[in-house]
Amino acid sequence: MSSHIMSAFDEELKYLNRRISEMGGLAEQMCADAVHALVNGDSALAQKVISDDVILDNAEREIQEKAIVTIAKRQPMAADLREIIGTLRIAADLERVGDLGKNNAKRVIAVQGTGVPRKLARGLEHLSELALVQLKEVLDVFANRSAQKAEAIRQRDEEIDAMYTSLFRELLTYMMEDPRNITTCTHLLFCAKNIERIGDHATNIAETIYYIATGAQPQGERPKDDSSNTLGAVVE
Template sequence: MPSTNKAVFNHHISSQFNENLQDVNTQFMSMGGLVEQQVANAIHALLETDAALALKVQYEDQTVNKMETQIDESLTLILARRHPAASDLRMVIAISKANTDLERIGDEAAKIARIAQTLCEEGESPRGYMETRHIGNQVRVMIHEALDAFARLDAEQALRVMQADADIDREYQSATRTLMTYMMEDPRHISRVINVLWILRSLERVGDHARNIAEQVIYMVKGLDVRHTSYEAIEKKIHGDSHNSDNSNS
């Protein structure tokens, strides 16, 4: 399925958009690679008490912001000059929305890095690092898989990213309950544990943004707007359309 979808979009790109949209797509994937590395570095800075790396992540947020602006400007020019229609327009819209989500992932990585820097200076939190490592690893995989699905126009992989987001939400809620209980039992470390809670919240938000990017893949490939829709309902829409049309009429 992915290869067929890719062939369809490549046909449109080569015949109508030529280098324009391909160049924007390349910029988008470059930005995605930088943002993915930002998240990884922010988590590493926290877990390894690396203040210099935390500062580097914060500084790189400026680069991400500039890339977002450049992509937006390029997409505006494409809309003005090319007047895309149908699947071509879907791709422009999808890149535009996913571009915003990438920038916001960069913002969350910078937040994590700022808190990591604070904890480097004030002393590590006595609890929550194990949860941060675990959820952080899951979120990094989510970003990578969402970008890969975007590059390959793979709706099935996008669905798996959305399912992973539901898993992260559950683990975030569980970790939050655990840390809240710890703070009530030992109030001496409240401020530092609260910092870890903010980090976990940022990681959960990163997962949400990765899910949003996956939603745009489904929009590009299937023409379905699946925002604010449960994983189960999306799966039924996609697989129902392709496999169960006969059953629905019987």
């Protein structure tokens, strides 16, 4: 009887983990598509990203409902409980990643009049690649549960912040050179910020994996979201 219950619990966990992987795959695809749509002025692709977000929102709700039923039914202790609470947190982060992709997709129409200058497009694509590699790796680590690897990913968020800061400077330069660039560049500034925040969510997920594996929060100030700090100096 006890092993029967255990196995039902394991089945439920496995199901939640599979749904997290699916959410992660969709969120990644949405963010990649949004940047592609932005750079190529592809409003049909942008529209697809916007409608995909509904799927992601529903997936988060479903995971949440299933997780709560599992806790109530199985009454898990310690590591198992951490695992389910961690799943809820990761689902919330992935839902936010989808929102950021959707927000970028919505800006496609706003920048379509002028198009995105080639050099800025390359910068956005590069930033997006970095953030999506980060997200993909953290989802792989989630599948394997390695606290060490999660810690390494958490440290690497600085690279994305540095790249974001450099793109921020470039966008300001374009705006100063010609006021007609201001509207488009402002939207691209928000797109860049959204992508940087995708990296932050990957970092959140890495912290959650560390917590699931060890029961502790990672130690030390986290190197996140602080590019605005350096910007003060950079931008002067």
